[in-house]
Amino acid sequence: MSADIDQIIKRSQEVCASTGNKLTEKRKNVLTVLLASTIPLSAYDIVDKYKAQFQESLPVMSVYRMLDFLIQEKLVHKLETAGQYMSCAHITCNHQHETPQFLICDRCGSVKEIGIKKHIIEDLERSIQSTGFALAHQQLELHGVCKQCQAISK
Amino acid sequence: MSADIDQIIKRSQEVCASTGNKLTEKRKNVLTVLLASTIPLSAYDIVDKYKAQFQESLPVMSVYRMLDFLIQEKLVHKLETAGQYMSCAHITCNHQHETPQFLICDRCGSVKEIGIKKHIIEDLERSIQSTGFALAHQQLELHGVCKQCQAISK
DNA sequence: TTGGATATGATATAACATATCATCCTTTCG
DNA sequence: CGAAAGGATGATATGTTATATCATATCCAA
Incomplete structure (x- = not known):
């Protein structure tokens, strides 16, 4: 994991903590997959990349749930016109979105x-x-x- | 068919003629289904409404093609965020869209x-x-x- | 009238998303 | 400590939107 991504994850954990929620290991990994991608990914893309990156198979159902969570925490955006997801470009910014x-x-x-x-x-x-x-x-x-x-x- | 819809269809035929295309019977019927709806419809919704309205079954593949045509003629819009289609509210307007x-x-x-x-x-x-x-x-x-x-x- | 272009049909499958019930894990509180 | 409760994840099935591909039918022009 690059230093950059590491820092964003750290900040994400703070964001979740501030809302009384937990960035679990798997949620963190899903976010990491999105952070590492230069293009937005579908839930099924994430399943594939997750398997490649973490040698672990995740049901697509779980990915959708984790995406819902990350969106709620404003760490991820959904592109409605594409059915794809991407990490927010401003996680480490302090200013209001x-x-x-x-x-x-x-x-x-x-x-x-x-x-x-x-x-x-x-x-x-x-x-x-x-x-x-x-x-x-x-x-x-x-x-x-x-x-x-x-x-x-x- | 209401007088209003009748007039819009007439205008639509002119629009198609002006681009050298034809508003065939089935394309016209698909447009009519959309004109009669107060809410946007999915391609599959259109299949159902078409069957109810015209006692004729249309393959969804054909509906998609007809929608593509109607969109190209600017008679129909696609709502990308919903995967649904609706007739243009300005078919009978002469001004530029x-x-x-x-x-x-x-x-x-x-x-x-x-x-x-x-x-x-x-x-x-x-x-x-x-x-x-x-x-x-x-x-x-x-x-x-x-x-x-x-x-x-x- | 025939041959090419356009339109439509039929079938299969891909891609995105949700419903539902089961299981597991953590936290809390007696 | 240990059981209950709640949250997180797994497993399975299915729903919804969309496209690929090949076949057939219709229309118009040479």
Whole structure:
């Protein structure tokens, strides 16, 4: 485990402790698998990587439960448009989480998580207000082509 | 078929003709099923409704193909976060389509399609520009609770 | 009328997700 | 200490969304 990942895990344990929950060995391992990946993974991808990395087979049911837990602790995001999961890019940040905005490359599958500007969200909310709709978990998933893939196709 | 739906279908036929394509009987029926629904439907939902409405069984494979066609003609939208489909609320409008923005009620499943303000999209694009990412099909799916459901829960 | 293009059918399977009941492990409290 | 309770995980089955592939049918143009 790289020093970086080690540090993020340590911070994750603190996050869980602060909510009165436990980052068990297996939950920690699932998070580690996600941290080690440059692209988001499906629950079934995680089963495979987990087996390769830890020589231990995990039922997909358990992976889903552990993902639910990690999402609840805000250590992991689910990409709804892809049915995939990725670790939060800001686990070690102390500041409050902004509304996450994901730039999903439809060519290579990489995803960049950027914070969305507050005033854009505010504009969006204002634009919605007249309809009486109450926004829930705000998360924007934007599809396109990343810089690297654009360079390649030229 | 209601007069409203009848008119939308007529307009849809013109749209297809203008792109050199045909709104066949079955494609028209699939669109009719979607137009008649107040909530978005999955491909499998459409199979069921189609059977009830037209006394004819359609393979789900065909439904997916027809949906692909209708989406290409911009008569139908796919909600990526839900795996469901709905007819475009603006088929009979002549103006150019704005970036669609969907307000999805997580309680009752209803979806409201509203046009997003141009300046918000421009802000979003500017916010993304620095990363070198090229946006593709722009569509925002926002989850929350609609006005009616808020009223009920009070 | 025939031949190519487009549309649809049939079958199989992949990929993502949940329901349910059983088992195991830890914590707590008498 | 030891049993009860609650949380975490395992095992099995099944539901839901989507695609691959090959076959058949329909339509239009040369």
